Amino acid sequence: MKDFNKSEELVSVIMPAYNCADFIGIALNSVINQTYKNWEVIAVDDSSTDCTGEVIQAYVKKDKRIKYHRLEKNSGAAIARNTGVELAVGKYLAFLDSDDVWFPEKLNKQISFMEGNNYLFTCTSYTKIDEEGNSLDRIIGVRKQSNYEDILKKNPGNSTVIYNAEEVGKVKIPNIRKRNDYVMWLSVVKKAGMLYGIEEPLASHRIREGSLSKKKVNLVGYHWKVYRDIENLSLLKSGYLIVYWIIVTVFKLR
Numbered sequence: 001m002k003d004f005n006k007s008e009e010l011v012s013v014i015m016p017a018y019n020c021a022d023f024i025g026i027a028l029n030s031v032i033n034q035t036y037k038n039w040e041v042i043a044v045d046d047s048s049t050d051c052t053g054e055v056i057q058a059y060v061k062k063d064k065r066i067k068y069h070r071l072e073k074n075s076g077a078a079i080a081r082n083t084g085v086e087l088a089v090g091k092y093l094a095f096l097d098s099d100d101v102w103f104p105e106k107l108n109k110q111i112s113f114m115e116g117n118n119y120l121f122t123c124t125s126y127t128k129i130d131e132e133g134n135s136l137d138r139i140i141g142v143r144k145q146s147n148y149e150d151i152l153k154k155n156p157g158n159s160t161v162i163y164n165a166e167e168v169g170k171v172k173i174p175n176i177r178k179r180n181d182y183v184m185w186l187s188v189v190k191k192a193g194m195l196y197g198i199e200e201p202l203a204s205h206r207i208r209e210g211s212l213s214k215k216k217v218n219l220v221g222y223h224w225k226v227y228r229d230i231e232n233l234s235l236l237k238s239g240y241l242i243v244y245w246i247i248v249t250v251f252k253l254r
Contacts, residue, residue: 009115011039011107011162012090015098016080018046021055023099023206026133028059028066031096036107039094041066042084047074052098078180082172093165095181099206100159101129106202110162113198120164121192123156124202131208140205142197148189152231152241155182156195159203163188174230178222183230220246 013031017024024043031041043056043066056068069087071080085093092111096102106124114122128138140157143150158181163171168191173184189195223245227238 009038009092009111010090011036011092011094011111012084012088012165013039013041013094013096014081014084014088015041015043015096016046016077016084017043017048017052017056017098018074018077018080019048019050019052020098021048021050021052024052025055025059027096027098027100027102028056030102030104032059032063033104034102034107035104036111039065039107040088040090042087043068043098044080044084044087045070046076046080047071076175076177076180078173078175078177081180081184085170085172088165088170091164091166092162093170094162096159096203097205099208101133101204101206102159103202103204109200109202110198113196114162114164117196119194119196120167121188121194122162122196122198124160124198125200126157126160126203126205127201129204129206131206133206136207139201142199144197144199146189146195146197147193148186151185151189151195152227153244156185156197157203157205159205161185161188163192168192176222176225176230178219179226183226186226186231 028041031039045053045056053070060066060068069083110122110124123142125139125141128136130136142156168188171184171187173180220242223242224238227233227241
């Protein structure tokens, strides 16, 4: 993979945040430590009740590439993510959850991958870590190519995705509390045509007690809403996808 000229294209990193004061500094440091330096972080504070805002603003004072925006009321991840997308000015939009971590070469390798192959929409493999940052010895792999039908079955890791906003456009998502990132990637792939994956793990997803992603059983209804109300899939196909998701989730087949 050839090295990309790091000074050419701006990457906007969208980071929604809510009550994550214990972790967001680690996430921000993982962006600051990137070997690719032409980036901005749009940190959108979803009206946190802890000191998340103060932590972010301390980073803003140290690095002008980090921007802070606070929502007037708690509105959920979809609105926070949409706000970040709206404020972003980069050619590329990248996404990093406030408790996840990027590896130092993540942006350099992924932007090189996109520029070298003229790809509009990409993701990478990633690892799982616990609340303290310890490895859970799990790697979530990716397909080299995924179309819309593939993404219906396997959502890319939210903190690994980058898309070319100049070509694809800025994609907004409906205001649903859970699985809103899933809806975004389904929307992007419709415009980009294909999602291309880097098989090397370049990020870590943190598993937190009480997090939305931890409570898998509560997501079934949201999956149904995505399939039927947003994607307008048939009853038969929606039912098949629900069963498929339950099986792979319960038996940890991915």
